[in-house]
Amino acid sequence: MAIFFREHLGFVCFQLLQHVTLSSLLLLAGFDNTGVLLYINLLLLVFFTAFIVYRYFSRKQLYHQLSVPLKQLEEVLEPTGFTPLALSINQLLVSQYRIYQAEIADLETQQMEHLLFIDRWVHQMKTPLSVLTLAAEELDEPESSSIREEVDRMRQGLSTVLYSARLRTIEEDFQIESVNLIAMVHAVNKEHRRYYIRHRIYPKLTADKQAFKVTTDKKWLFFILSQLILNAVKYSANHHDTIEINIEEQHHEVHLRVRDYGVGIPVSDQKRVFDKFFTGENGRIFKESTGMGLYLVKEVAERLEHGVRLTSEVGKGTMVTLIFSETQNLTQV
């Protein structure tokens, strides 16, 4: 509405000017029939008003489109009428849309190719790492363990890169199924046993039921638990010799807690630990951190619709809770 008025203000002023000019000229020319003069002005105004009204209704859609902010790219494709202006504007918008779409498609292709490359490369790298491990096994201590430790770190790094790359297409990757949580925790602990052993920190698992079943994606849950455990151990070094994993049913939900008694996270950092690339205080002390771990955990948990909560106290430790909702909880009572 507002745009319409602003656009046509000029018209209205011009029309009024014409009325004034016409009337003035006629009066000056000696025309003194004021009744007829008024009638002429009125008639012309009526024609003008009808014209304005017609203009308004035939362009209403277009003006609406021009005044409402866009939320989605596709909204631009809606037809807004048959007036020449509307048709031309539509054409312009459609061609702009096509150009953008082409660019987006191009970028998407580039990204897919990049992810494909990363996937291939990570698998390629596993072979030299295997060879290094085998060669290191033939050495004496302490070189043997030292080299194998570094190779394991690289392997873990590659794994994180792979999962990070797959995050983009995670929805296509999903396989939701019923998973035995306790068995999964055992499997994750087994996978990272060398890490536990190297840091001399060992896990304790407690659960208030014999079996916990939840609906989730096995592969991604394994990844989340791995990240939480690696963090817990890393920040426990020199503080405590165990981390605790606890599974409990609460209000029909299943809560899986990973608790460490390590350095803890300062309150000022706690809100930001889930941010991409955030390393904070601990990042400065522990140096080796990409800042991606907890970010990935949060992103994946969100897609899987599991809750994540973190509590921590400096010097006392940190606890991260993974929450499986009532609908995801398949545990028999």
Added chain:
Amino acid sequence: MKKIMIVEDDEKIANYLRTCIEKYNYQVIVQKNFDDVLTTFNSAMPDLVILDINLPQYDGFYWCRQIRKTSICPVLFLSARTGEMDQVMALENGGDDYITKPFHPDVVIAKIRSHLRRAYGEYALSGKEREVSISGLVLFPERFEVRFGGETIHVTQKESAIIEALIERYPRVKSRQDLLEKLWDDETYVDENTLNVNVTRVRKKLQHLGLNDVIETIRGSGYRLVVNWKDD
């Protein structure tokens, strides 16, 4: 003696596999020419094939299909890919099992034995029971028994794992970490004490056999076997 054929283009991995497998009294053939795997296969007639998927020229799936035209011998695929679809593809292409890299030699051996058993029957396993020995001290890992100087004693699974690791590693040091890894229990895990306790037990048991001070503690590293006895 059963024949195992290894088709893996990475020489180091192929040789490592050969070493591991030969230890178990199998004859090993390592493929060198990847343009023509089939000729070697047909002339050697192995009882089992370990086949890498990523090969130059043709991939492992292709060779498996070729092999399958004339043979039903067990084929174990080897690959760095861990995805489920990769495993499905391998098995659909005629494979019998799938080993991922990095692999644990124990797992590879166990799979080989399992498939030989399945394909050729129990008698097919090397008639001899496996033994790990050094200078007259013999460990039978399948029986959890240790023999020395005419006497035989029984050991637990954890004790057996430690003795086997020390003998195989001789004369080098076996790190604490490696030993703890061997003692890892999938459900009760381990802790620092687990190793100390078990090493003490092993020392006591070896003493029963008349072997004293044969396990040396290397501070900060691990343990090492010391052969201070004479082989009878």
